[in-house]
Amino acid sequence: MGFKDARQQLLECLAEGNISHQARNNIDVKNLLETGQISVDMVTDIVKRARGHNYECSPHHTIKSIDVHIIKTIVKAIRF
Numbered sequence: 001m002g003f004k005d006a007r008q009q010l011l012e013c014l015a016e017g018n019i020s021h022q023a024r025n026n027i028d029v030k031n032l033l034e035t036g037q038i039s040v041d042m043v044t045d046i047v048k049r050a051r052g053h054n055y056e057c058s059p060h061h062t063i064k065s066i067d068v069h070i071i072k073t074i075v076k077a078i079r080f
Contacts, residue, residue, distance in 0.1 A: 001057070001067070001069075003052045003055040004052075006055070006057070006069045007047055007050065007055075007071075010047055010069070011044060011047055011048065014040055014043060014044050014047070015044070017040075019033070019040070021033075021034040046071070046073055047071060049073070050071045050073055054071050054072050054073050055069070055070065055071055055072075056069075056070050056072070057069050057070070058070070
């Protein structure tokens with residue numbers, strides 16, 4: 001699966017609320033969506049703006065049969 005397919009699938013899952021989180025240590029450091037520090041709308045906006053150079057895919061560190069899709073981007077601070 002390439003960037004465009006991964007992005008499209010992620011956007012569909014976000015829109016449908018098809019999101020789950022695995023319980024683990026340090027969740028507050030790794031998952032801003034789960035901790036409420038960022039909203040689904042904000043994640044959707046970030047994903048829509050991402051381009052192929054922001055993307056990488058690699059095997060999960062312990063379960064090699066699972067692909068981990070990563071979108072790296074810089075998010076500017078938002079003041080409310």
